[in-house]
Amino acid sequence: MTRKNSSYPLQPPRERGTLRALLLALLMHVLLGFFLYHGIHWQNSTPAGAEAELWTDVPDLSTPRPAPPPPAPVAPAPPPPTEDADIALQQQKRKQEEAAREAQLAQQRLLQQRLLQQQQEAEAKRQQQLAAQQAAQLAAQQKAAKLKQQQEQEQREQQAAADKLKQQQLEAQKKQQQLEDQQKQAQLDAQKKADADKAAKARAQAEAQAKKLDAERRARIAQMQGNMGGGDSSSGNGLAKSGNGSGAGGTAASPGYAEKVQRRVRPNIIWAGATEGLETVVSVRCAPDGALLSSSVTRSSGNAQWDDAALRAVQRSDPMPLDTNGKAPASFTITLRPAAG
Template identity: 65%
Template sequence: MIDRRTSPPQQARPRSARPARPPRERGTGKAFALAAVMHLLLGWLLYHGINWQNNTPAGAEAEIWTDIPDMSTPTPRPAPPPPAPVKVQPAPPPAKDEEADIALQEKKRKQQEAAAREAQLAEQRRQQEARDEAEAKRQQQLAAQAAAAAAAQKAMQDKQKQIEKQRQADLQKQQQQQKAQQEKERQEQQAEAQKAEQLKEQKEAKEAKAKADAQAKAKADADAKAKAAAKAKADAEAKAKVDQERKARLAQLQGQLGGGTASSGEGLAKSGTGRGAGGNATSPGYAEKVQRRVRPNIVWAGETAGLETVVSVRCSPSGTLLSASISRSSGNEQWDQAALRAVQRSDPMPVDTDGKAPDHFTITLRPAGG
């Protein structure tokens, strides 16, 4: 058989060259050697089958024995019967030998034909086995090629699946990144919008506060002006009343022989000290009353060394503060104003033991620690 799958490719020959010989079949030498061995074996069998009974059979030989008399005993024995005659088989006639040779030769011929048929069948079986083996090898090679092709196709499919899987993963990752970027931009826009809204609210609140402060300041200024006008009016009325009372008292004092002596008192105020002297006669404890009234109203957080302010006060008999002014400055305008505000916040002034407040007196104030 010609193995076309393993035969080498034929090279192209020029037209002038002789035609190419067909490729030599594989296994031809083995086939010829096996055929020669089978023919030799068949010849040997034929030779020995013909000659193994070709020799003339040897004749049969027979020996006749008689009993030897015992010479040791004198007693005579009776004579043995005569031996039976031996029949000698005559040789077979020549005609029968020829028939035996013919039968033997026929038998040998049949044996040779049977051996030849057996050898032919064996050769056919061998060739069939060789063909079956070659076909099995071809089928194995085809199966191996099919398996290799299937494995290659499966590997390609697996690779394509892996590529598709990687592509899907990359696409999903890209989508997630885009989504995260969009979410980040949305949060930034939302934060900017919130910041703008907060700035707007702060601006509106600031404007509203400024407007409210302006309104409050305008109202405070108006109230201050109204209060100042009312106070000026009250001061004028109180001054007129005080003048009238003074005139009345002076007239009363002129008719009397005795006079009053002034008294003085000292007191401490919050964040400062005070000393007051009444223009009219007062009880010894009145200065302490003024101290307790003015002390909580002093508010000062500045320097304290060397500051002393004298405030002149005028009151009605009920203690209502008619006026308060700086009669001697400390040289620090802020402290002077703090001392003046403390006296103004102390309105009304305490009354004395007789149920009336002095009409005028002075208070000396110093910061705490001054």
Template identity: 70%
Template structure:
């Protein structure tokens, strides 16, 4: 079967004289082996010096000399093969070399592919490890950030709660202060109202006592005025409380009222009678002009003098008469 040229691989051009060179190389190797063999045999032979020492005690005739072995005949070179055998041998050798080269190339390619796969796998594993490390770092950073945010939120809530607590406490204190102030104001108001009520009750009681005493005095002896005179520079006055007052009570009233009279006008013919109502403690309850002198200025001066004399002196019994009249004349 004839194959096409395209089925055969490309081959280098065949060199001439290859068979002769091969035969010449074989012949040279055989000669080299022969010379090496005889050289080793010559080195292994017994030296003559050692044989001479042994021969000193034994006669030379007793030891026969061993003849050296004859040289090995050189094998004739094999007949040179013909040109077809040489071509077949060279082709077979070339095919073997080519097969070996292809196998080595395939092994190299396999090793390179395996190495590339290993390197790719190593790179993939490294990338996976780096990605895993990055993911772990991101998770750790996210967890840390979340923890910090939680701590910040917790601290903020605590601060807000503390502020609310302080605000509530402040409001409670304000309310308590307002309540205390209101309570104090209510207590003061109540005390003031009580004092006013007590004063009103006391005034009513005093007025009732005064009216009762006045009624008794009017029922027993009636009201009577008394006159008196004085030599004071500013004016004179006298008074009595009727039969209920002691005889010396008029002098007590005079000594109290006389320093309070202030008058610089005319003095002739002026006389004013002032009706007075007092509490048992001497407090002046009322003072009115019951008989005018005809001079309103003097009447006002006399009335002011009585009002300035509040409280009126008490009698010998420790009480002030409920009502009496005071007659006042300017000093002349």
């Protein structure tokens, strides 16, 4: 029979053959009582006397009957028993009764011993079965506890593995997010750089176009000045030279020197403010090799910020370009206007 520990308390096992042992013991007690009863009754009872009735036929006198045969000789009756024979018979009978009683007692003791032995064997068997069942229950409990411990250990390991995997996934997501952020930042930086390069390229193209137009205009002005015999002239938008400059040998600068100074100074002008009505004249002193010795504002535009921007543009243009004679003029002036937007 299989029982669950959680449903039934610990109980001794139900023995097999208990009913049979009880029936056998009851039967032995009944037989023992039967033998005792008949033995005592046999010892106390006295033999009852036998009675007999004799019937004889009435002779029929009308019919003659043959004469009866002579009677057989009667044997002499045995002599009556003497007193010693009665005593011996009684002693013999007493011995027989004692022997029967002893046999009954021995049989009773044998039955009791067998019954006691059967009870002891049944009790020992019951104890063995109980011990075996308790051992089986203990082994089952130990096995269940061990299995539960293994399951808990497996659950802890699975939980630890799940936590580790979750942590790894979170770290991977974090790294992926950082990588995406870096890629986005790189894209933004690249886009900014591309926009800056594009703006610089557009600005360079615009400046080159302006330089080209200014150079053509100045060339025309220089040609007109040469035809007219010199004189002061200024450019329409940007840089002009003064006719008072002189080289190291006391000769004036060539007509194309102003264009060289314009190409050197204009890229260094940094100005994002208003452009209307601003014009600044900067006086420059140079060494024969073009090294800038000094520079100062000789005529302000009225806007100090623009004057500073014009003076810084001249200072960033050091050294100044050389003239056709291989030397830079000793001094000259530069008229600067911001480029129109």
